[in-house]
Amino acid sequence: MKLSYGGRRAQTDGKLFSLGGKMARRCGRATSRLSGEEVRTQPRKAAASAVWLGFLCLLLPPASEAGLYSESDQVLLLTSENVELLLMNSTAATVVEFYASWCGHCVNFSPVYRSLARDIKEWKPAVELAAIDCATDQNRKVCTNYGITGYPTIKFFHAYSKAGSQGQAFKAFPRDVRGLRHKIIDKLETHEEPWPPACPPLEPTSQAEIDSFFETNNVEHLALIFEDGKSYIGREVTLDLLQFENVAVRRVLNTEEGLVTKLGVTEFPSCYLxxxxGNFTRLQVHFEARTFYSYALQRLPGVVRSGKPPPVTTHVSTNNTEEPWRPFNRSRVYMADLESALHYSLRGEVAAHTVIKGEALSSLKKYISVLAKYQKHFHYFPGRPVAINLLRSVNSWLQNQTGDEISYEALREMLDNSAQTPDTALPEGERWVGCQGSQPHLRRYPCGVxxxxxxxxxxxKNAEGKDPLEVLSAMRSYVRSFFGCRPCAExxxxxxxxxxxxxxxxxxxxxxxxxRHNRVNNRLAGALSEDPNFPKIQWPSPEMCSACHTVKGNGEHSWNNEQVLAFLLSYFSSSSILTDYLEDETVILEKQRDKQRQRQALQAQKHVERKARETLGSMTDPLRSQPTVQEEEEEEEEEEEEEEEGRRMKPWQMKRRKVGMEQWLQMR
Structure with a gap:
């Protein structure tokens, strides 16, 4: 995206930074040489370059499947075919790990590199993370050309690196995310002209520059992070906010006495808005640390991700969705979402398989078995009695199927309770509440699943199940066999x-x-599928569970897993699920009976029509009393079409059609 620095102004799709004097286009010592006109046009070029780079990454072939990284790791996969294109003359600085997939140290290091990619995801497009497997035949020569003699090797390539550049090696690099993050910042600050257009200023600011900041910058918030000279927090938060508009972050050292005195700062680090x-307030966070500053600043009023629409109001949401907006409590789970997820899962995704066999059949049996399970007074699916009865009925039927395949038509008969077992029904239709989206294509079913x-x-867990993998294994199998988004399934x-x-x-x-849900949230944050009203955060937020968050001795964020577990057991407990907006069970059962009556009427109608055709045929051709095989097949096809049509017909339409046929027969 999107940043360019020069003169006194820089803009990233509306995000402006004051860059006069020391705040010129540099991270330390590089001085701007851009004219005002260049400053105005450069952001658009940078954004276009970033988009084109991403497009090329999608087109070019991925690295070998035998490598240590996949496309879902948020690491650029380099090959002999794309390495020059992605590293040379790039508008972003690029960190590259050269590794061999057979190397034990590389295998051990790979989780750290993946974590680093997730940790600095918001630093794109100023900094990209990449990797190349030197063990493959096609990549071996590439690694030799870049001077690689041992694994793993990490190299830093400045933006606009020229052909033939071999990058700068991280010598004796740390094996932890924090240390690698600091190494990257150190390398960024050694950057000379031309400076990466998307990189914000990282050098300390002064009181004189801050006093004139709002004269040349159109932002709603200026965050000042006060710290000592050895701290990286200010620079880290500046990069963390790179992809957000209406907020600017500046680093203030404890030696900047004018600002320190003016704001009365006594703690380092601390953050002030x-x-x-000329007014200032201290940013209230649970811990004075990078992650907490970044989270709080990204959620200030008016701060939005670059290129994303601002959150919409409930009134706008009502107009943009197919159904009226349902006000709800964001801190609770709704049974309506669970039933809607079940409906779409069983009547939508599974229905895409006309015949279910092999692995898919095994997956379906595991899935339904978990949904229907009851142990120690706990239903795994804590639904209403009618839904639980239906799941038990379907599970019993499925487990008794001894063949290697079933038809979805047979399964549908069970889901619709065609046998009319009392008090048994799976509610039809989707009624999203906690999983509503501000647009019809956002959230909903993925949130429900x-x-x-x-x-x-x-x-x-509450039922003290015997197999820890029982639910996760069923989920894995279901997603692999039925989940409609195939890249998501992969x-x-x-x-x-x-x-x-x-x-x-x-x-x-x-x-x-x-x-893993949080990992997916990290990967999809900022994607087109992200709902601006419900940004994909690392959940639960500090507001929702402050005890879930803590920091290590070095200031790094850490999850308190004991507190997280306690929170999850409470949040997803059956006793905490709200039943608002549910359709009454008596209405559900009556709709099911109406549907069954329509089906029976349709079958009777088909019988009458078939008899009519036979009568008409015998009258026109007395010698022909038996239909041919072809005619029987055609009749079966017609019957299937008529049955489908009948399912869509209203009761009054069925009655009119039946009366019309009877009148026709009387006329004959």
């Missing part, structure tokens, strides 16, 4: 293959699903 009128399986893992499978073996207890199953 400076207003255009995640919620459903979180509830199942918690219910299995990403989930990659996560499961990578770490599902770590789950050894029911508690770890609950935490595994939570941590």
């Amino acid at each position: 400076y207003a255009p009128a 995640w919620t459903l399986f979180h509830v199942l893992t918690v219910q299995a 990403h989930f499978e990659n996560m499961a293959r990578e770490s599902l073996r770590e789950v050894t207890t029911l508690s770890s199953a609950v935490l595994w699903l939570w941590s």
Whole structure:
């Protein structure tokens, strides 16, 4: 995206930074040489370059599947075919790991590199992370050309690196995310002209520059992070806010006595919000640390991700969705979402398979078995009695199927309770509440699926299930066989293959699903599928569970897993699920009976029509009393079409059609 610095102004799709004097286009010592006109046009060029770079990454072939990284790891996968294109003359600085997939140290380091990619995701497009597997035949020469003699090797390539550049090696680099992050900042600050257009200023500011900041910058918030000279927090937060508009971040050293005295700063680090009128307030956070500053600043009023629409009001949401907006409590789970997820899962996704066999049939049996399970007074799916009865009925039927395949038509008969077992029904239709989106294509079913399986893992824990992997294994199988978003299914499978073996207890199953959900949130933050009203954050937020968050001795954010587990067990507990907006069970059962009556009427109608055709045929051709095989097949096809048509017909339409046929027969 999107940043350019020069003269006294820089803009990233509306995000402006004051860059006069020391705040010129540099991170330390580089001085701007751009004219005002260049400053105005450069951001658009940078954004176009970033988009084109991303497009090329999608087109070019991925690295070998045998490598240590996949596309879902947020690491650029380099090959002999794209390495020059992505590293040379790039508008972004690029960090590259050269590794060999057979190297034990590389294997051990790969989780750290993946974590680093997630940690600095918001630094794009100023900084990109990439990797190349030197063990493959096609990449071996590439690695030799870049002077690689041992693995793993990490190199830093400045923006606009020229052909033939071999990058700068990280010598004796740290094996932790924090240390690598600091190394990257150190390398950024050695950058000479031309400076990466998307990189914000990282050098300390002064009181003189701050006093004139709002004269040349049109932002709603200026955050000043006070720290000592050895701290990296100010620079880290500046890069963390790179992709957000209406906020600017500046670093102030404790030696800047004018600002320190003016604001009365006594703690380092600390963060203050400076207003255009000269007012200032301290940013309230749970811990004075990078992650907490970044989270709080990204959620200030008016701060939005670059290129994303601002959050819409409930009134606008009502106009943009197919149904009226349903006000709801964001801190609770709704049964309506669980039932809607079940409906779409079983009547939508599974229905796409006309015949269910092999692995898909096994996946379906596992899925339904978990949904229907009851143990120690706990239903794994804590639904209403009618839904639980239906799931039990379907599960019993499925487990009794001894063949290697079933038709979806037979399954649909069970889902619709065609046998009319009393008090048994799966509510039809979708009625999203906590999973509503501000647009019809946002959230909804994906949110419902995640919620459903979180509830199942918690219910299995409460029921003291014997198999820690029971629910996760069912989820993995279902997603692999039926989930409609195939790239999503592949990403989930990659996560499961990578770490599902770590789950050894029911508690770890609950935490595994939570941590992987957060990993997906990190990957999708800022994507087109992100709802501006519901940004994809690392959940639960500090506001929702302050005890879940803590910091290590070095100031790094850390999750308190004991507190997280307690929060999840409470949040997804059956006793906490709200039943607002649910359709009454008597209405559900009556609709089901109406549907069955329509089906029976349709079958009777088909019988009458078939007899009419036979009578008409015998009258016109007395010698022809038996239909041919072809005619029987055609009749069967017609019957299927008529049955489908009948399912869509209203009762009054069925009656009119039946009366019309009877009148025709009387006329004959």
